Amino acid sequence: MARTLLVSTRQPGAFPTLADALEVAEPGATISLDPGEYRETVTLTQSTLTLIAQGDVILDATGLGPAITTTNATLTLRGLTIKTGDDPAVRAEAGRLELVDCTLTAGYGAALTVTDGAELRATDTRVTGGQYGIVCSDATGVIDNCQISDVTDDGIIVRLGADPTIRNTTITNSGFRGVYVYQSGRPTLENCEITRTGDAGIAIAYDSEPTLRSCRIEHTRGVGILVGSGCGGVIEGCRLEHTATPAILVEPGANPTITEALTAPVTEKAEESDVEKLLSQLDAMVGLAAVKAEVHALIDEMQVNTWRRQAGLSVGAVSHHLIFTGAPGTGKTTVARLYGQLLKGLGVLPNGSFKEVSRRDLVGQYIGHTAEKTAAVVEEAAGGVLFIDEAYTLSRSSGGGADFGQEAVDMLVKLMEDRRDTLAVIVAGYTAEMADFLDTNSGLASRFAKTLEFANYTPAELVLIAERIARSDEYVLGPGLQDAMYEWFAGLDRDANFGNAREARKLLEGMRKAQSGRLRKLGRMPDREDLTTLTLDDLLAATGS
Structure with a gap:
């Protein structure tokens, strides 16, 4: 029978470090840790082990790499607090991982990653911080009564055919999506609550078929549930409130079964703290000091205008349209997305949605077709940001006969004014080419509030x-x-x-x-x-x- 090993710096005869105990632990052993903080990591390969905290135990691997890594092993963790910096807190490849009453905190990487056929059993466990909360990739298992909060991007990712059951779990304050299911993911979510997401509550993509039962999704900046083309699954008895409209968006080519879904889509002003969180995301981007300063100045002005309106004071007409100039790869699209979410957070735009288009989405093939296409694109983008990359191509002839790019420009000039209060148009491209583009219509330049120059990275x-x-x-x-x-x-x-x-x-x-x-x-x-x-x-x- 495998013995129990004690790790303690205070008790005679105990192992002074976790590494010392691991060195002699036989398969099936249990390691009991006395209260305290341990600056160590654990690597387990093709073995079986149980780690139990006897009180407040912190395993802090900040700066050391992943705190716990298993490969084709069986590991049980009970009552531990596990911390890392820019690495996953816990990573399991194949094998079996069980967490009971644990707390996982990461800085940049995923807090918990299970891959390559691993089985996860997580109960009463809390996950905070990290770029992602839990990533299940080609894995299975059960996540029950857990809490995931304050992650930078997605709360839970399920991909590559993974099929975990996630129940009685709450996901709050995800910077992007609450749950992202893609690449043939097949999870089951039951009685889960997803709130305060930067985009969709649940996004389903790339041939995935989840089952969502009795889940509550609310206060999302994007739609409550997004079902992408080619996806299916079941949405049953879910409640969606205070989401962008529509609460459930089913793209063409998707075929989910939806029953007893209660939706109450409401567009509401986000709390000021949400705006500050978005500005923090902007500030965390590498470089772009001048761009960040300009965006902060724009947001400051909009906030003051909001306060003036609330005080019954006059506010002049303000354009939210912008020009982004600079070379490719300098973060223009990312900043444009954040700008839309900031405008939504301030109550300036209804939903802060983001639609990216190019010349081919706006320019038609015959007289009248371009105006029709351009109007349709603007209608789809209403309430959020319309981002036109390489906008200068609209003023260039495509060759080979009639070209209707100028018609698209002229139509945009009109619609940008008509939709000034419900749409932000951002045009982007190389600096010199964008200067020529603005000369193609006498009223075009005046439609934009400001030009932001994105400098090359050092x-x-x-x-x-x-x-x-x-x-x-x-x-x-x-x-x-x-x-x-x-x-x-x-x-x-x-x-x-x-x-x-x-x-x-x-x-x-x-x-x-x-x-x-x-x-x-x-x-x-x-x-x-x-x-x-x-x-x-x-x-x-x-x-x-």
């Missing part, structure tokens, strides 16, 4: 962007790699083809491919450090240096 900012992307994909940069990447970015030509953040993503993708080739030649099975570390050799191989 080499230091590109290194930071690359590091964030790597962390989110569970990679770390090896010794000396940051300095070498800085030199690489500093040597790139800043011409019209410079991609800014896209250069960082492209470089990381090349380094990951180089790492794969390097690991295949090791002659042994790579360990976790091998799999997660990118090296100088990978950079040299990716850049051909």
Whole structure:
């Protein structure tokens, strides 16, 4: 029979550290931890173990990597508080993971990740912080009576055929979606409550078929439930209140079964704290100091205008249309999304929705078709932001006969004025080309409140962007790699083809491919450090240096 091992710095005969106990623990062992804070990590492979907290026990792995990592193992955690910085708090690949009355806190990565056929059993567990709360990828299990709050993006992600049962669980204050189901996800949600999301309460995409029963979804900036094309599933007895309209959005090609859904869609003004949270998200973006200052100034002015109206004072007509200029990959689309949510949070726009279009969405093939298409796009975007990328292409002839781009510009000028109070149009493109675009109609420039110039990222900012992307994909940069990447970015030509953040993503993708080739030649099975570390050799191989 496996024995119980005691970890304590106070009791005679106990193991002083968790690592000491793990070193001698046999399969099936139980490790009991005395109250206190432990600056350690746990890695378990093809074994069985139980960790039990005897009081307030904190496992703090901030700066050390993931706090707990299991591979094809069976691990039970009871009563622990687990903290990390930019890494997952707990990660399980295959095997079985059980959490009872635990608290997980992460900084940037996912708080809890289960993958590769793993079975998760989480009961009475709290998840706070992190980019994502819980990620179930090709996994199964039960999440019961848990609380997920204050995550940056999605509260729960279910993907790659995962089919967990999630019941009696609350998800609050998700920066993006409460639950995101995609890539053939098949979860069951029962008696769950999803509130205060930055976008949709539940989003379903890419051939997924969840079952939603007796769930309550409210106070969402986006729709309550979004069912994407090609998706199905069951929505039964759910209640949706204070969401964007429609409460349940079923896209063309989707075929869910919806029964007994109670919807009370209400567009309401968000609390001021929500606006501050959105501004914090803006401030957390890399670089863009001038853009951030301009957006803050715009929001300050709108807030004061709101207070003046409430005080019965006069407020002049204000345009919310903007021009974004600069090279690609500088965050224009992300800032545009946040701008729409900020306007909704201030009560300036009804729903803060975001619709991105290009020339082909606006320009028709015959006389009258362009005006019809443009009007339809504006109607769809009403209440939120219409983002027109590479807007200068509207004033360029496509060649080969009649071109109706100018008709789209002229129609936009009229509709931007007609919909001034319910629509924000943002046009984006290269600086010089956008200046020429504004000259195509005498009234076009006057429709916009301000021009925001998005400067190219500096080499230091590109290194930071690359590091964030790597962390989110569970990679770390090896010794000396940051300095070498800085030199690489500093040597790139800043011409019209410079991609800014896209250069960082492209470089990381090349380094990951180089790492794969390097690991295949090791002659042994790579360990976790091998799999997660990118090296100088990978950079040299990716850049051909």
